[in-house]
Amino acid sequence: MDLKTDPKLEEFRADVRAFFANDFPQDILEKTARGASLTTAEIRKSESALGRKGWLAAAWPEEHGGPGWSLKEQYIFDEELERAGVPTVTPMGVVYVGPILYTFGTDEQKARWLPGIREGREGWAQGYSEPEAGSDLASLQFSAVRDGDEYVLNGTKIWTSAAQHADWIFCLARTDNSGKKQEGITFIISEMDRPGVTLRPIITIDGKHALNQVTFDNVRVPADYRIGEEGKGWTYSQFLLGHERTSYARIGGKRKQLAHIRAIASAVPDGGNSRLIDDDAFARKLAEANLAVDALEMTVLRVLSAVKDGGAPGKEASIIKILATEAAQQITTLYLDTAGLNANRGFADSVSPAWLEGGLATQHAAPGVSTYLGTRAQSIYGGTNEIQHNIIAKRVLEL
Ligand SMILES: Cc1cc2nc3c(=O)[nH]c(=O)nc-3n(C[C@H](O)[C@H](O)[C@H](O)COP(=O)(O)OP(=O)(O)OC[C@H]3O[C@@H](n4cnc5c(N)ncnc54)[C@H](O)[C@@H]3O)c2cc1C
Structure with missing residues (x-):
């Protein structure tokens, strides 16, 4: 293409x-x-x-x-x-729940939620993972019990990205325990500020507050906050996966990072006499990272060219997920080289103004290292890379 x-x-x-x-x-x-x-x-x-x-x-x-x-x-x-x-x-509104709402929601639900998502006025969070349910998501125990015109929600969601910025959260909740574990799961929405919702921040290794634990203690939501049929939430949650962005690969961002790393490595490192870019081992790693992005881009374009307009990439998205996240980790590891001894000075959110006046290599050490650390999570979220390998083995290679 x-x-x-x-x-x-x-x-x-x-x-x-x-x-x-x-x-x-x-x-x-x-x-x-x-x-x-x-x-x-x-x-x-x-x-x-x-x-x-x-x-x-x-x-x-x-x-x-x-x-x-x-x-x-x-x-x-x-x-x-x-x-x-x-x-x-933030993908939770526009990429994740939006397509579920316009596909399975009632006209009233579409009118209530789609404009706020589409116009960027309201934030959303995704309440799927639980302390005991990650890759094996179907074993979730967060419960929704019908009581008249309401559901009563109880349980804990964890690793909930951006929940501190969210007005709404969509959850997978168990409404029935009697059948197969994929059955009896219901897709339900709540305001983040309903009485009984408690948010606990989780600070990650990059020094940022991106994740949360969200606890529901007898939270009452109207019954029409349920999307689609009771017990069919698993089907809707799988539908989500087909709507991931075609550009999960984030080629533009990767090329920008590579150019940035080259610029830093071309500046004389603080206190040193030689340029990092002239170091053979570093130059080789930078070239390999560039090649990884070229290969990723070709794979993305190949997958896209096979998709008809109006469609979405299917199981091949798992291949892109692995290649893209591995390339992201390969690239951001180079920030450790460019940061050198400055790597242990702190994180982007706590950089002092005096520090920003330092040389290029110094200025970019904290954001670079923060990005390096944050990027480790890419092979975990969105379904871990091990799980993607399983999908490729079973559904792409049909082994
Ligand atoms: C930065 C970040 C943001 C996140 N945001 C959200 C969010 O907004 N909302 C949300 O609901 N969740 C979110 N998650 C949670 C994420 O979806 C889970 O962490 C992920 O599904 C893995 O689950 P787990 O952490 O329980 O690990 P586990 O499932 O316990 O896995 C542990 C290890 O075992 C491996 N493993 C497990 N099962 C298999 C298998 N069958 N075959 C081979 N290997 C296996 C895994 O690959 C992993 O290496 C986020 C996670 C991170 C790190």
Whole structure:
């Protein structure tokens, strides 16, 4: 699939690039470039800038307020979004629950929730994993018990990304324990500020607050917060997987990181006489990381070219997930080389202004190391890479 020689696509690319250069909030780009975490208000500002343009729900069909782009256009859009350094769109609303709502929700549910998601006004969290249910998600025990016109929710969700920024959470809850464990699971929504919902932050190794534990203690939600049929939640949750973005690979962001690493390595390291880029071992690792991104891009384009417009990549997405996350970890490991002895100085969220006045290698040490550490999680979330290998063995290779 060739994206570079079609004049219409190039025109589209130029429009998207101009929007990010001229109309997107530059303070958000600047803070993201520093590697600092955004506040809830800043996330809303970033996402509603895309929402107002009609570009947040990039993969949604036009009838639900999407821009009606082809897969190629979506791919180019994502490439430009990352090239500009726009913060990653929180996927829980627009990528995960949105398609479930417009596919399985009632008209009332669509009217209540889709506009807030599409316009970037409301944040969402995904309550699937539990302390005793991760890869084996179907063994979840979070419960929803029907009581008149309400459900009563009890249990604990964990590793809940961005819940501190969320207005809503969608959960998988057990409504029946009698049959197979995939049966008796129901898809249900709650406000994050309902009485009985408690959020406990989890600070990760990169020094950031991205994860949470969310506990529900007799939380009452209206029965019409249930999506689809009771006991069919597993089916809806699997449907989600087919709607992951075609650009999970994040090629634009990876190329930007590689260029950034090259620039840092080309500056004289603080206190040293030689340039890191002239070190053969480092140059080799940088070249290998570039090749990994080239190979990833070819694989993504091959998978995309096999998908009809309006469709989504199927089981091959597991191959992309593995290649993309391994490449991300390979690239961000190079930040350890560029940081050198500065690597142990602290994290991006706690960098002092005095430090930012140091040389290039010093300035980028904290955000670089933070990114390196944070990227370790990529092979865990979205279904661990071991689980993706199992899927490839069974469904792609049919072993
Ligand atoms: C940064 C981050 C963000 C997350 N965000 C969310 C979120 O927003 N919402 C949410 O619900 N969850 C979220 N998760 C949770 C994530 O989905 C789970 O961590 C993941 O599914 C793995 O589950 P687990 O942690 O319980 O590990 P386990 O399932 O206990 O796995 C432990 C190890 O055993 C391996 N393993 C398990 N089963 C098999 C098998 N059958 N074959 C081979 N190897 C196996 C795994 O690959 C892993 O290496 C997030 C996790 C992280 C790290």
